[in-house]
Amino acid sequence: MINRSKYSQLIKSEAQRLGFLSCGISKVQFLEKEAPRLENWLKNNSHGQMSYMENHFDKRLNPALLVDGAKSVISLLLNYYPSEFQKEESYKISKYAYGQDYHFVIKEKLKALLFSIEEQIGAVSGRAFVDSAPVLDKAWAAKSGLGWIGKNSNLITQKVGSFYFIAELIVDLELEYDAPTTDHCGTCTACLDACPTQAIIAPYQVDGSKCISYYTIELKDNLPEEMKGKFQDWAFGCDVCQDVCPWNRFSKAHNEPLFNPNSEILSFSKKDWEEITAETFQKVFKDSPLKRTKFEGLLRNIQFLK
Structure with missing residues (x-):
């Protein structure tokens, strides 16, 4: 049994x-x-x-x-x-x-x-x-x-x-199943109001192709000129819709040592990001998700933000 x-x-x-x-x-x-x-x-x-x-x-x-x-x-x-967290005056990564x-x-x-x-x-x-x-x-x-x-x-x-x-x-194991919870967004529209590129086109509807994360990570072409000035210094990913969410007041720091930031990432100024070399990129982001966008992609994003 x-x-x-x-x-x-x-x-x-x-x-x-x-x-x-x-x-x-x-x-x-x-x-x-x-x-x-x-x-x-x-x-x-x-x-x-x-x-x-x-x-x-x-x-x-x-x-x-x-x-x-x-x-x-x-x-x-x-x-x-x-x-x-990163320095205030810096290009931002998720x-x-x-x-x-x-x-x-x-x-x-x-x-x-x-x-x-x-x-x-x-x-x-x-x-x-x-x-x-x-x-x-x-x-x-x-x-x-x-x-x-x-x-x-x-x-x-x-x-x-x-x-x-x-x-x-x-x-392939039968287990005891949990029940879904209820929605607690209520009348809040903080994420819709704050999205820099209006990627949240309606409550619960996100146009992924307009999201800063998409542009800075997934898009392989040149970044669209009409988005110039809208990225709010995000060079890799974007946390805006999470940062403004009232429920994230309850976020607690993780306890996973492998997620601890490389100290260089936190201390990088805009100038450091702009002058990053392929060698530094390889060293600092050796095991990082930033490898997804590659050195050339990161440079493209930073040039776009300048």
């Missing part, structure tokens, strides 16, 4: 031990509500040049196509809110990029969690996902009660806001 409650508790305790902020579990099923939303988002070209978003449409909506015999989605949050690339950090934790599940429960077939496969992370995290998807399309929780990564294990 499968003891779903006991197994679920065991998984959540283990997730906590590994440093995850929280863990929620939902039943594998076709994401019926998300299907038309995703279809419209793609139809409106809100993904811009992120053509990979068009791939594996069915898999994005049904985890059973990703893992044979999948029964449960174990969603996990990992805090990245820093205790120290807080999630202060430390080491989260893909590697989280992947190791997920492997350890899966190993622990197999050790204590027995043979379990499953896969770990961190932003690297067609999984609708936020939808699954919301389904398992870890938060609600806010007007800025980020997952938000009342206790700690939204500065965390979302990852999941999809397993």
Whole structure:
């Protein structure tokens, strides 16, 4: 007899031990509500040049196509809110990029969690996902009660806001499932009002192709001239819609040493950024998410901001 409650508790305790902020579990099923939303988002070209978003449409909506015999989605949050920040007068990078690339950090934790599940429960077939496969992370995290998807399309929780990564294990194990939480955005429109490029086109609707994060990370072409002067010194990513969210008053500093910032990043002035060499870039951002945009991309962004 499968003891779903006991197994679920065991998984959540283990997730906590590994440093995850929280863990929620939902039943594998076709994401019926998300299907038309995703279809419209793609139809409106809100993904811009992120053509990979068009791939594996069915898999994005049904985890059973990703893992044979999948029964449960174990969603996990990992805090990245820093205790120290960049200098005021500097080109800005998203807080999630202060430390080491989260893909590697989280992947190791997920492997350890899966190993622990197999050790204590027995043979379990499953896969770990961190932003690297067609999984609708936020939808699954919301389904398992870890938060609600806010007007800025980020997952938000009342206790700690939204500065965390979302990852999941999809397993062929039946577990006890959590219930979704309620939306607590209320009448607040802080994120819509503050978005420098009006990428949040309506509550709960983000045009990804207008987002500063898209322009500074995903876009490979020249940055559009009509956006000149709108980036508010963001050179990699953008945190504006999170920074203004009232729930992020409750953000607490993470305790993951690998996310601690390189001291040079925090002390860089605008001049330091403007004069950065390929050698310095390689040294300072060796294991950083900034490698995604490459040295040339970072230079392009900084030139655009000057």
